Amino acid sequence: MAFVTSADSTTDIVRLDAKGLKCPMPIVRTAQAIKEIASGQLLEVLATDPGSVPDFAAWSRTTGHELVASDVDGGVYRFVLRRK
């Protein structure tokens, strides 16, 4: 039996710019945005709020949307989530 998967939907990455937003807005905007993408699709969020690092880890654990990447570059935090 073959399962057909749509590779396109998981390689298209939707980007959310949350730079400059203060707690809780990076997470709030992410919660809004993730509802609008398909299951399996990726969402990249950029933020400057340092509290967002533990926040995104906790949000991912609690909601079940996988945190695929979490890194920082020059004060900009980047989170990549996969909608469950």
Added chain:
Amino acid sequence: MNDDDPISVVLFSGTDDRLQAAAVLTAGAAALGRPVHIFLQYWALDAFRADRIGATLPLAPEAGPEGRAAVDALAAAGQQSWSETLRMAKEIGEVDIQACSLSMDLLNIEQSELDPLVDGVEGVTAFFATASSGQLLFI
């Protein structure tokens, strides 16, 4: 205790800082999929009047002048008002806001005079029935 247990908030304070704190906590809980039930009493209820919801309110006494300056700076840097934070919280999760009927009497107001953020009026009994599971806060 589950990750999606509800949070019930008795919101009594009518100062900008405590209302904003309540709004941020509510939005955070809503983003995690936790239902939030807010019960508005006294000066918090007063702040939800349709003709007052956009007003600049005082801060808690411990803020002092430095606190006022800090709060103003955050607003100037783009932080939303507490009422906007609550509206966003309602968009992303389950947030129910009820006015305490005793406080409605105290302030001599009707539901029609409240901002649409307020979903209804109830007494303590109904509130405690809702609040019987999950966690309870008083702000």
